[in-house]
Amino acid sequence: MSETKSAAAAPIPMVDLLAEHSVLQPALNDAVLRVIASGSYILGTEVSALEREIAQMVGTRHAVACASGTDALHLALRAAGIGPGDEVITASFTFIGTAEAISYVGATPVFADIEPGTFNLDPASVERLIGPRTCALVPVHLFGQAAECAALAQLCERHGLKMIEDCAQSLGGDWDGRMTGAWGAAGCFSFYPTKNLGAYGDGGILTTDDDVLADTCRVLRSHGSRVRYHHEVLGYNSRLDEIQAAILRVKLPHLDRFSALRAEHAARYRERLEQHSALVMPVEHGNGRHAWHQFTLRLPDSATRDSVIKALAAEKIASMIYYPIPVHRQKVYEHLPAASLPETDRAAEQVLSLPMHPMLSDAQVDRICDVVLRVLRSVGVGRYIR
Numbered sequence: 339m340s341e342t343k344s345a346a347a348a349p350i351p352m353v354d355l356l357a358e359h360s361v362l363q364p365a366l367n368d369a370v371l372r373v374i375a376s377g378s379y380i381l382g383t384e385v386s387a388l389e390r391e392i393a394q395m396v397g398t399r400h401a402v403a404c405a406s407g408t409d410a411l412h413l414a415l416r417a418a419g420i421g422p423g424d425e426v427i428t429a430s431f432t433f434i435g436t437a438e439a440i441s442y443v444g445a446t447p448v449f450a451d452i453e454p455g456t457f458n459l460d461p462a463s464v465e466r467l468i469g470p471r472t473c474a475l476v477p478v479h480l481f482g483q484a485a486e487c488a489a490l491a492q493l494c495e496r497h498g499l500k501m502i503e504d505c506a507q508s509l510g511g512d513w514d515g516r517m518t519g520a521w522g523a524a525g526c527f528s529f530y531p532t533k534n535l536g537a538y539g540d541g542g543i544l545t546t547d548d549d550v551l552a553d554t555c556r557v558l559r560s561h562g563s564r565v566r567y568h569h570e571v572l573g574y575n576s577r578l579d580e581i582q583a584a585i586l587r588v589k590l591p592h593l594d595r596f597s598a599l600r601a602e603h604a605a606r607y608r609e610r611l612e613q614h615s616a617l618v619m620p621v622e623h624g625n626g627r628h629a630w631h632q633f634t635l636r637l638p639d640s641a642t643r644d645s646v647i648k649a650l651a652a653e654k655i656a657s658m659i660y661y662p663i664p665v666h667r668q669k670v671y672e673h674l675p676a677a678s679l680p681e682t683d684r685a686a687e688q689v690l691s692l693p694m695h696p697m698l699s700d701a702q703v704d705r706i707c708d709v710v711l712r713v714l715r716s717v718g719v720g721r722y723i724r
């Protein structure tokens with residue numbers, strides 16, 4: 339009894355990077371030491387091998403590694419020729435990096451609304467915003483689930499738009515068997531430590547079938563240079579280092595297994611929490627594999643949500659609001675014309691993400707669910723459905 343009690347009091351973080359590290363530690367140590375002994379530290383054989391492995395997994399001809407997910411979006415948009423005067427439609431219910439990349443190339447982000455169930459772009463909302471200056475679409479595969487890839491790709495085809503996918507949260511996810519990152523002109527992934535495939539620092543990669551786009555991105559990431567000290571265009575310093583690539587290559591073969599564990603935790607959360615009428619579960623569209631970067635549910639209102647967050651915190655259980663302020667309401671974008679995005683605003687008021695990582699235990703998921711259900715009972719919101 340006392341043993342269960344002390345185990346139950348242990349904190350539950352959103353992600354547990356040390357737990358993931360400990361199961362792969364010997365191989366990771368070997369990889370890092372191998373790179374240090376090699377004397378080659380930036381854009382070398384490890385990076386090239388990682389590029390081949392990611393391209394193969396996503397199913398594209400090329401992958402180009404760079405310094406972050408935001409840089410992958412920036413490089414892809416620039417290589418696709420998007421620039422000043424262009425409008426790029428994207429989501430507001432996302433991380434700021436999506437819109438930042440659009441602004442970096444001098445284009446204007448135009449924010450579309452989401453579908454309430456999946457939190458992904460609503461193709462009808464996107465279509466209404468297409469105008470004479472629209473040049474590209476940046477869908478986000480939020481929380482690990484593919485956006486409506488077929489419908490969005492069709493819209494882009496019909497209106498002559500380039501599609502650049504934000505796959506920062508969706509490595510391993512697909513729509514109808516075609517991976518996220520293989521639908522657009524480019525797919526942009528992040529290796530930020532807390533992403534499904536995380537480095538031990540920053541990193542990113544973009545995937546593409548377009549030989550010219552891949553080549554342009556390789557030149558842009560390396561100071562606009564193909565031959566050392568010959569600079570054709572204004573480029574950047576956006577490289578991936580060998581140690582990060584070697585670490586990612588150790589972790590990549592485990593991604594499928596880790597994704598399967600995430601899916602099991604999601605199923606357990608769902609089974610426990612869908613019993614309560616005040617909780618709305620994330621919708622799985624069923625058109626492909628969900629990478630379960632986050633398990634994000636809805637509560638009736640932000641006051642109830644605050645009560646749940648407080649009760650979880652009192653039990654040392656983390657939870658996060660992804661995202662509390664939609665991008666179109668951020669100060670940095672207050673100069674843009676006001677957008678009316680009712681579903682985005684409503685999601686920001688209601689969503690709560692619960693701890694999600696491969697190493698969660700069933701007991702931890704149960705403990706989290708118990709707290710959530712207890713709070714709803716105590717504030718008298720909703721009821722048990724079964």
Ligand SMILES: *Cc1c(COP(=O)(O)O)cnc(C)c1O
Nearest residue numbers: 406407408433435436506528530
């Ligand atoms: C993490 C993330 C990014 C940015 O990736 P970085 O590697 O942190 O630059 C962009 N878009 C989304 C949706 C993300 O989750």
